[in-house]
Amino acid sequence: MELKTSARMDQLAPSGIRKVNEKALAMERAGEHVIHFEIGRPDFDTPEYIKKAAEAALDKGDVFYTSNFGTLELRQEIANKLKRQNNVDYKASEVLVTVGLSEAVFAVLAAILDEGDEILVPDPAWLNYHNVPRMLGAVPVTYSLKEENGYQMDLAELRSKVTDKTKAVVIITPNNPTGGVLSQDTLQGLADLAIEKDLLVISDEVYERLIYDGEKHISIASLPGMKERTFTMNGMSKAYSMTGWRLGYVAAPEAYIAVLNKFHQHNTTCAPSFVQTASVAALRDEKNEVNDMVKEYQRRRDYAVKAINDIPGLSCLCPKGAFYIFINCKSLGKPSAELASYLLDEAKIALVPGDVFGPGGEGYLRLSFANSYDNIVEGCKRLAQAVAKLRQ
Template sequence: MDIKAAKRMDVVPFSGIRKIMEKGVQLEKQGVKVIHLEIGRPDFDTPVNIKQAAKRCLDEGKVFYTSNYGIPELRKAITEKLATENGVSYDPDTEVIVTVGLSEAIFDVLTSLLDAGDEILVPDPVWLNYIHVPRLVGAVPVTYNLLEKNNYQLDIAEIERKITSKTKMIAIITPNNPTGGVLNKDVLEKLAAIAIKHNLIVLSDEIYEKIIYDGNTHYSIASFPGMKQRTVTLNGFSKAYSMTGWRLGYMAAPAAIIDASVRMHQYITTCALSFGQYAAIEALKNSDDSVSGMVAEYQRRRDYVVQAINGIDRLSCQKPGGAFYVFVNIKQLNRTDEEVAEYLLHDAGVTLVPGTAFGDNGAGYLRLSYANSYENLVEACERIKRSIEKLQ
């Protein structure tokens, strides 16, 4: 039988991150020691108190379906967090959904709000879910530039130029994946004014908000005047609390957006992990010390990696203000990012992601995740240095 995928799948390539990861795994099967710097996964265990909360719920039999929206206790905890930390008040009954990771939240809101032909402004480079999910429904992602020379701040004039009568949404990710850039308050204020002027929905991905350094401050654009009613705030537990495998995210937005998104959510997943939702309450309420400890270690690693990379001839990088990625500039090597990533995999046994996995502006860059042990990072940077020195 000749089985063909739906035509819509033609616009959905395999993840560039997973491609390089799988190649590394294959080398490991051959006995090669590979240091994985491609995956955006905290290497810390989930804090003990969070795991204990999940175990208690298992013992208490909290293992059944929950409300499609998520358990009331977690939704209340999320709204308390957003009010206290982000300066935005939400109704836990109508303005919050708990999702199966941030990925599902992105899928839900984009597929439930975008029609064929609608345009969404998306940064370049970006985590490519924001490109491919709109394409699945026939919407058009229109990219705007995040450039190293501008410290990865968006250009307000460019945003204004790219808005058309078809523009419905604009996506921002701060701190950013893959650059580690953090959008400044004045930039967000100007963007808010544009969103209000042109009646745009803003999709604000804040999954890395707690992983921030050097006195930087995270600002939620929904907290700015006139913005709550047009902002979808996306967040979750994977990065800050090292809960990637728990698959828990959430969306906070006006009730009309939640109403549309929860209907998509109902048909995809029904609900998020029941006992995991109770553990997420523990994460929000009693894990600040654990998060602070992890962030301090990320900063130590970041400082080492930035110094090490900038000490390698023909490589350079900026010091990121947040997340746990360094976007390494390899343009002086006069090779494509795919070629350099492949070379470093086989010559150095280190996996880094080609920048073009995140968009056209990623050409000439590699994303390095320092969510790995300090010792592994030291060895990886030494391997990279030796390999680059061999390149003519």
């Protein structure tokens, strides 16, 4: 029988990250020892107090549908968190709980983009922001995040790309894949432009707690005149090591939340009830769990950055956020996809080719240091040996 799929699916590219991961897993099944630097997930277990809250919720029968918006208790706790940590005064009615940040992205883009609309997206960036607009018939227009600019956006370039079809700008801070953190001056410049041109801002802040060297995360919605035009998106995955729990959220003006909820109702109904209960505990009862993880991430980062910069042919900036190092491999003279394949075959280390994140990522490899310190030491050793062999 003929395969009868929609034309819109042709606009949705497969995940380049998962392509690397699937090959690495197949090699492991064949008995190879692969070091995983490709997957962007914490390697820590979910903190015990969160797991116990989920167990208690299940024991008391917390297994039914909740409000489509999410439980009032969780939405209020998220609003409290946004006020306490991000200096943005949201109400519970301005929060929608989603099944992971991925659903939040799809819901927001589906709610605001019509066919032919343009949306400014960073390059390089997590590819959902490139693929989903195309699937919706909208046009992603890229703006550059360059190493020589510390991965800050060039506001003059951004301004030059605004047209009468531009509806929104996407920012990811801290950034995946670069680890860059947008500065207050950059955010203020973007805020001024958004107000002048009447643009919406989609602010992906899922890595906000993973910050190093005294850097500060600033939510753009906290700047004057920005809350009304910003979708603040976050989730439990990265900070609390809850990737498999699938709990995200969007904070935005109440009128937008009502529209987002229409998509959410038909897409997933609600996030799992007991996960919502556990997420209340995660936000309310946190002590030093996240800070302890961040300290260990920084220890790993510090080792890996030095080791990479000591390898002839490779270099990298020291990331100020997230758990990624974006390795400049341009001097090796090979396409990033070819180099990543070589390193996986030759050294049994799985890294993501930078072009997966857009054309601006060509010439780079993304390394996730969400892996054990020992594996990072061994992986960097293998990386050095494989690059030295390649350069002979």
